[in-house]
Amino acid sequence: MIWNHRITRIAVGLLLLTIAIIVSLPAITGFTSRDGTVNARFAIVNAPIDGMISGEPAKVGTPVNEGQTLAEINNPRVNRAILASLEADRNTARDRVVALKAERDALTALREQLSKRLDIFREATISNLEREVEILRKKVQVSQAQDLAAQVDLSRRMDLESKGILTQRMVDAARAAGAATGGEVEISNLTVDQLEQRLTALRQGIFAFGDGQNDVPYSRQRQDEVIVRIGDLNSRIAENETRAAEVDKQLIEERNRVGSLESATAIAPFDGVVWSRSIVNGSNVVLNSELMRLLDCREMFVDILVPEVDYDEIYPGLAAQVRLFGRSDVFNGTVVSVKGSSAAVDSDSFAASLPVSSQRNARIRVHLDPSFMNDDFANFCQVGRTVQVRFPKHGIGLTNWVKNLWFSIF
Template identity: 80%
Template sequence: MIWNHRITRIVVGLMLLTLVTVVSLPTITGFTSLDGTVNARFAVVNSPIDGTIAEEPLKVGSPVKAGQSLAEIRNTRVNRAILASLEADRNTALDRVAALKKEREELSALREELSGRLEVYKQTTIANLEREVEILRKKVEVSQAQDLVAQVDLSRRMQLESKGILTQKLVEAARAAGAATGGEVEISNLTVDQLQQRLNAVRQGIFVFGDGQNDVPYSRQREDEVVVRINDLNSRIAENETRATEVQKQLVKEANRVSSLESATAIAPFDGVVWARSIVNGSNVVLNDELMRLLDCRELFVDILVPEVNYDEIYPELVAQVRLFGRSDVFKGTVISVRGSSASVETDSFAASLPPSTQRNARIRVRLDPSFMNDDFANSCQVGRTVQVRFSKHGIDVSNWVKSLWFSIL
């Protein structure tokens, strides 16, 4: 028979050897894992305020752009007591400013009226003093004339007395009359000087009167009182204006705070996909309640398990080849972490489940290079899809394999 021929047996043996070689070649030349899953992190979008969802939020699977509105929240129960109190304080301060300014205007008008009265009084006093000075100067002229007559009469009598016509008594009477007229001239001159000094003082706004009289007119006293009152009003106006300005600043901040609590919009922090949501139109939420989860497709990765005996053969920055199950395309990836079988890993922020490890398997995380999957929002960036990951060996280390075998036998 043909099966008893030597050539047939040789051919069959070579075919079996080739089959064994082909089947064993991937294991000899590298590491391959079939339990990988395309994975990504998601971001939890929380409620920024208390309130009610005002509109229908985006549905699960909807692609979103960075800055896009995800959900509108309205709150009609915001506490406005502080805002109302600040508004009342500001209005009170502004009303006080208006009232004080009105009083200041009235006092300024009164001051102008008193100043006019004082000016009239001053001009009248100046005119009276000028007339008194003129009258006294006329009196001085009369006194000087009388003094001249007295001096002439004394000289004539002294001549007649020297001739024996008149007696000494008449001469002495004439001398006394001359001394009296000279004294009147001197007194009149002094009075004129005094009135002239008062006139000069009044022209400068200084009123000088005799003993027992006030040197300041009533109008000037009232004007001084009004000036003091106006200065006080200016201080109070400045104080209330400052108060109104500060309250206005607080009012703006409080209004912004109330506005931020009345309504808010949840904004997408990046381009991605709505992975899950926990709200509907009309849902009541409180601060920091979870609204929805956004899939972050900017960095996709794969977690795989390989026997822990190959731990040292796989290291960070090692290049890997990744193929989606059911596709012939091969994508490149890079190892970013290598962890032992007993290492604990986080799972709360991952969109897909991590492969469960029940044996002594090392957990390898491979970051996928940018590809069409990063922008495939319609298919949720292929997250959750099974992949095959392969690492190539640079050589076959027979000595390490013999040592491992010998160690296990001992």
């Protein structure tokens, strides 16, 4: 029979050897993992305020753009007590300013009236003093004439007394009369000087008071009191205006705060797709409670397991080839991390589950180069899909195999 021929047996053996070589070739030339899963991180969108969801939030699977509205929150129960108190303080300060200005205007009018009265009285007093000065000057002239007549009479009597015609007594009487008229002239001159000094002081606005002129100091004192009061009112007006301005600034800040607590909008921090949500229209939320999760498709990666004996053969920066099950397309990737089998794994921020290892397997993470998956929001960027990952191997590694075998035996 044909199966008993030597050539047939040789051909079958060569065929089996070729099949064995072909089957073993992938393991010889590289590392291949079939338990990989396309994975990505998601971002948790929290509530910025307390309140209630208004309108329909973005649904699961909805592609969103950066800055797009995800949900609107309204809170009609915001505490407005501080805002009302600040508004009352501002209105009170403004009302005080109006009242103080009205009082200042009234006192300003009173000060003008007192000033006019003082000017009128001063002009009248100046006019009276000028008349008195003129009268006294006339009296001085009369007194000087009388003094001259007395001196002439005294001289004549002294001549007659020397001749024995008049007695000494008559000469003394003439001398006394001359001294009296000279005193009157001196008194009149002093009085004129005194009135001129008062007149000069009045013209400079300084009153030299006399009997029966108490109206002048009262008007001046009243006017000074009004000026002091106006100065105090100006200070209080400035103080209340400053207070009102400062309260206005506080009101702006408080209105902004109340406005930010009355309503808020949760927006998308990046382009992605809604992975899950925990709210509906009308849901009550509290500050920092979770609203929804956004899938971040900007950085895609694959987590795989390989035997830990090959740990040193796979290192960060090593190129990898990734193929989705069911597709013939091959995507490029790069190893970003290599962890041992006992390394702790945190999977809270990953969209897909990490592979579970029950043996001594190293955990390899491969970053995927940009591809159509990064924008495939309709299919959640292919997250969770199984992939096959292959790494190239440099050399057969027969020496390491022999060393490992020798270490196991001995």
